[in-house]
Amino acid sequence: MALFSSLTPVFIAIICVLIGVIMKKSNGEKEKRDTKSKHLSRPWVDEDLKDGTDHPLEEEEGDEEWQGLEENVAHVPFAGERYSEAEMIKRSQMFYELLNKRRSVRFLSDEPVPREVIDNVIRTAGTSPSGAHTEPWTFVVVQDPYLKHKIREIVEEEEEINYKKRMGDRWVNDLKRFRTNWIKEYLDTAPYLILIFKQVHGRLPNGKKKTHYYNEISVSIACGILLAALQNAGLYTVTSTPLNCGPQLRVLLQRPANEKLLLLLPVGYPRKDATVPVLTRKPLEDIMVVM
Numbered sequence: 001m002a003l004f005s006s007l008t009p010v011f012i013a014i015i016c017v018l019i020g021v022i023m024k025k026s027n028g029e030k031e032k033r034d035t036k037s038k039h040l041s042r043p044w045v046d047e048d049l050k051d052g053t054d055h056p057l058e059e060e061e062g063d064e065e066w067q068g069l070e071e072n073v074a075h076v077p078f079a080g081e082r083y084s085e086a087e088m089i090k091r092s093q094m095f096y097e098l099l100n101k102r103r104s105v106r107f108l109s110d111e112p113v114p115r116e117v118i119d120n121v122i123r124t125a126g127t128s129p130s131g132a133h134t135e136p137w138t139f140v141v142v143q144d145p146y147l148k149h150k151i152r153e154i155v156e157e158e159e160e161i162n163y164k165k166r167m168g169d170r171w172v173n174d175l176k177r178f179r180t181n182w183i184k185e186y187l188d189t190a191p192y193l194i195l196i197f198k199q200v201h202g203r204l205p206n207g208k209k210k211t212h213y214y215n216e217i218s219v220s221i222a223c224g225i226l227l228a229a230l231q232n233a234g235l236y237t238v239t240s241t242p243l244n245c246g247p248q249l250r251v252l253l254q255r256p257a258n259e260k261l262l263l264l265l266p267v268g269y270p271r272k273d274a275t276v277p278v279l280t281r282k283p284l285e286d287i288m289v290v291m
Contacts, residue, residue, distance in 0.1 A: 098231060098232065099228060099231055100281070101231070102227065102228075102231045103236070103276045104237075104238040104239060104276070105236040105237065105238055105270050105274055105276060106180070106186055106238050106274075107186070107270060107271040107273065107274035107275065108186045108189050108190040108236065108237075108266055108267075108268040108269065108270060108271060108274075109189065109268055109269045109270065109271045109272075110189045110190075110191060110268070111191070111268065111269050112191055113191045113192060113235065113267065113268055113269070117233050117235065118141055118192055118194075118267070120229070120233070121226060121229035121230055121233055121235075122139045122141070122194070122226070124225060124226070124229040125137075125139065125222045125223070125225050125226035125229060126139075126222070127225065128218065128221045128222035128225050129218065129221060130212075130214075130215075130218035130221075130222075131212065131213030131214035131215070131217070131218055132213050134199075134202065134210075134211075134212045134213060134215070134218070135218075136198055136199040136200075136202070136212035136215040136218055136219060137196060137197070137198065137199065137218070137219045137222050138196075138197040138199060138255065138259055139194055139195075139196055139197075139226075140194070140195040140196075140197065140253050140255065141192055141193070141194055142192065142193040142194075142195065142253070143191065143192050143193075145188075147252070147253075148187055148188055148190075148193055149187075149188055150252055151187055151193060151195075151249060151252065151264075152184055152187035152188055154242075154245050154248045154249060154252065155184055155187060155240075155242045155245050155249075155264070156183065156184055158242065158243065158244045158245045158248075159181075159184065159242075159243075161244070179277075184240075186238065186266045187266055189266075189268070190237075190266035190267055190268040191267070191268045192266075192267045192268065193264065193265070193266050193267070194226070194237075194264075194265040194267055195249065195253065195261060195263070195264050195265075196219060196222070196223055196226070196261075196262050196263040196264075196265070197219075197250075197255060197259035197260060197261055197262065198215045198216055198218075198219040198259070198260050198262045199212055199215060199258055199259055200212060200215055200258055200259075200260055201215075201258050202258070203258075216262070219262055220262070223239075223262070223263050226265070227239070227265075230265075230267060234269075235267050235268065235269065236267075236268065236269065236270050237265040237266055237267050237268075238265075238266060239263060239265065240263065240264040240265065240266070241262075241263060241264070242261065242264050245261070246260055246261035249261055249264075
């Protein structure tokens with residue numbers, strides 16, 4: 001008993017050392033995980049921005065029920081415009097010069113823009129091709145000052161987290177030369193905000209889901225046409241992907257769950273003191289390969 005009593009402090013000391021070693025190792029592994037997690041942080045964990053367009057809805061796999069589209073669509077003769085070679089070259093050059101002037105403008109005026117122009121550019125975007133002609137897009141036009149400010153609050157709150165935690169040092173450093181941050185004043189000042197939602201699926205009259213094939217690609221093409229239409233009308237914007245804001249903005253704008261936010265465009269005229277960075281675009285030989 002006396003021997004045991006004399007050895008007890010030794011056992012306690014050994015146990016304490018072992019506990020200390022285990023805790024130190026555990027903390028070290030946790031720090032490594034945290035560091036790894038920090039370096040691998042990606043803002044595109046945003047569920048709304050995940051592209052699942054190549055995968056039909058599970059409940060419709062093997063379901064041969066017609067999706068509500070007309071089985072026999074009438075076909076008519078097509079008569080397209082045909083220009084001379086000289087006119088084609090002229091028109092293509094003029095259109096390039098118009099689009100080459102397009103810039104992302106973050107300093108927008110609150111000067112009113114005719115609503116008819118907004119209607120027309122969205123009509124133009126709606127001419128975009130889509131998988132099986134499902135037209136899986138919704139363009140939400142916001143002009144109400146209260147809603148615009150609520151959108152700004154939601155976006156700025158999430159963007160601050162994106163810049164400080166999600167995006168990672170490399171991306172934040174790459175953006176420094178453009179002088180961007182999470183402050184989005186243009187969301188208040190632009191006369192219109194256009195929020196483009198992709199419809200990941202539709203609904204049949206019987207309530208079943210209707211597949212929207214390649215919905216993200218289809219809506220992305222429509223967004224490109226919209227940008228060209230805005231440039232053609234003399235309006236300016238900055239392409240904004242409000243990362244991790246989709247669900248909140250969807251609720252705010254009362255959009256259904258099958259719609260996912262893809263792009264947010266503030267639209268208006270540039271402020272008189274607006275600036276843009278000096279940038280160059282890649283030459284043709286760097287972006288085109290002729291086989």
